[in-house]
Amino acid sequence: MKHRVIQWATGAxxxxxxRAVIDHPAMQLVGLYVYGDDKAGRDAGDIARRPPTGVIATRDVDEILALDADVVIHCARLAPPYGSHDAEILKLLASGKNVISINGYSRPQHWVGARLEALKAACAAGGSTLMAAGLNPGFAAEQLAVVATGVCTQLDHIEVVESVDCRPVRNPEYVFKILxxxxxxxxxxxNDPTWGPASSLNGMYAEVLSAMAEHLGLALDRVDTDHRVFPATEDLSVAAGSIAKGGISHVNWRWRGVVNGAVKLTMSIHWYMEDAHLDAPHPPLWRIHVAGQPGVKLSVDLEKRAGDTTATSAEQLGVAGAVVNAIPLVCAAQPGLMTRPLxxxxxxxxxxAQTSLA
Incomplete structure (x- = not known):
C-alpha cells in the first residue's frame, strides 16, 4: 500500500x-500546493520535469485540506517570525494529515503556552502527527551528533558547525531580506530577537538543541545566542545580486544550550558570500566535535552520484532523502508532536528501483 503524499511548495x-515522491515506488502524489500563479494549474510532473502525473498544482488551501492524504511535506520558505506557518500547519493537522516540516518543529514542546497547546489540539483533532525532517534542522544535530556520543562514558560538550556557501542562491528577496x-x-x-533573520531562526534552533537534549537525557536551563556578522572585504557579485564593500557578507549564527549553568550544546552555522572570514578555506558541510571521554570528531560532506551533472545540489537531494525515509515512521506514529528518532x-x-531525484 502506497503512502498518499501532498507536496507543499516547490522552491529549490x-x-x-x-521529484523524490513522484519517483518513489512506495509513494503516491495526490496533491500539490504552490505559491506562484505561474505554477498554479500546471501538472506536478511538468513542474518537476517528470512525465504527467495527473496531479494539478493549486493555490487553494481548501482544495488541499479536502484531499485524502497520509502526509504533507511542508517546504514553505523561511519567513519571520518563527512560527509564521503555524496557521496552515494547524489546518493540515486538524484535517487528519500528518505533517513533515523541513523548516522547524524539531521539538515544539520546548515552548509553553498557547502555541504549544494549539499544535497539540490540532494533532488530537485530526489524529495526526507533526515532525521535523531535513538536514539541519533534522539530521546533523538531532541524529549524527547525538549518535556520536554513544562511545562516551562522560560528556562535556557537543558542537555542531555547519558551513554553507550562499553565493549560488539566486533569489534576491531571500538573500537580502530573509537572510x-x-x-x-x-x-x-x-542578537536582537526582533531582527528579521534572527526572528526566523532563533526559535527553530532552540528547538534543535532541545531535541538533542531530550535524546541525551539533559534538562536545558535556556538557549543563549552569540551571533556575529562580518563585512564584505570588497564589492561582491553573487547570484542574487551585489553586496557593496562593508555590507554583511558572512553571518555566523551561534546558539548555546545551557545545562546546570554550563554550556553543553552549541550549534554554529556559517552562511557566507566570501571566504575572507572563514577559519579555514573549503570547510566541510559539518564539523561535529563531541568533547568527553572519549571525544569524537567528525567531518561530513555530501556528494552527488558520479556522473550527475544536474543543477540539483547534494544538499537538496539530502533533504529529499531525509524526508522520504521519515514518511513511513510518521505515518505509523501515534498522534501528537514527534521528536525525530535517532x-x-x-x-x-x-x-x-528508483530513478535520479534531479
Missing part, C-alpha cells in the same frame, strides 16, 4: 522533494 528544496546579506553591520544587532535510514524493502 520543495521541488526536489516533489540579511548586504545590510549595514553597524545598523544590525544580530535513526531514519534508507529502507530497501520500500525503495525498489
Amino acid at each position: 528544496m520543495g521541488k526536489t522533494c516533489l 540579511g546579506f548586504g545590510a549595514d553591520p553597524e545598523a544590525v544587532d544580530a 535513526a531514519t535510514p534508507f529502507r530497501g524493502e520500500l525503495a525498489g
